[in-house]
Amino acid sequence: KDAVEISLKDIDQLARTSFPLCMHHMLEKLRENHHLKHGGRMQFGLFLKGAGLKLEDALAFWRAEFSQKVGSERFDKEYAYSIRHNYGKEGKRTDYTPYSCQKIISATPGVGDHHGCPYRHFGEENLRAALNKMGISGHPLEEIMDKVKNRHYQLACTLTFEAAHGVSCDTGINHPNQYFSESQKVLKV
Ligand code: SF4
Incomplete structure (x- = not known):
């Protein structure tokens, strides 16, 4: 496994040059709607993790969008858990693998x-x-x-x-x- 890291500020640029269409599409929809349903959060969230986005950056990334739609309080209460979960920081502490x-x-x-x-x-x-x-x-x-x-x-x-x-x-x-x-x-x- 390669240890590349991607940072928050590079996501849009990387999406244009290097994301496959499935992930590029979800970033566009997330930016447009400030929301993605569960299936999208899993598929896209695990991809970003696999691409080297650190947990702290992932939380900041999703919070910046979702708080525009549901408010940051609700984000922290309802959504942050599942992001930490994807990184193996909650629940069974399984390290979830990005989808093939x-x-x-x-x-x-x-x-x-x-x-x-x-x-x-x-x-x-x-x-x-x-x-x-x-x-x-x-x-x-x-x-x-x-x-x-x-x-x-x-x-x-x-x-x-x-x-x-x-x-x-x-x-x-x-x-x-x-x-x-x-x-x-x-x-x-
Ligand atoms: Fe390409 Fe695979 Fe994404 Fe389909 S799921 S767009 S084949 S990378």
Whole structure:
């Protein structure tokens, strides 16, 4: 396991350059709504932990958004516990592991949920728009949409990684935190 650390002030920048679409989407929704439902808090919170966000920063990050919606008192009472819990600081003290693509793809997000895998759970128009926003269009975009039609979601994500970074990713994408660390490797050389 690599010991990279990410800090609070870098999250938005890192999201633009190195987060897979699933996590980028949740950050956008969190910034927009100042809230994420349980499934999103788990999927995104554990990803951030895996990417190297420390507990204190994680609490500050979620508090800054949620307090705009529910107030900081209610945040501290109702939500802070589960964040500490994700870091193994409460309850059974299990160190929760970030979700793999397979687990995320098999989720069943309901109305108002923003977790899940965009390649699996977005409608075609929304997915095309999201990929366009990442600067992907033309032939690479059609190749990605073709993988999606054939239900090869991780391959679609791998092609997105390749289009966004201009390198090939021979191992393929199987974990959001792997996407993140591969991206950081490419960008830091
Ligand atoms: Fe996220 Fe994995 Fe889906 Fe890519 S394939 S968007 S990393 S869940």
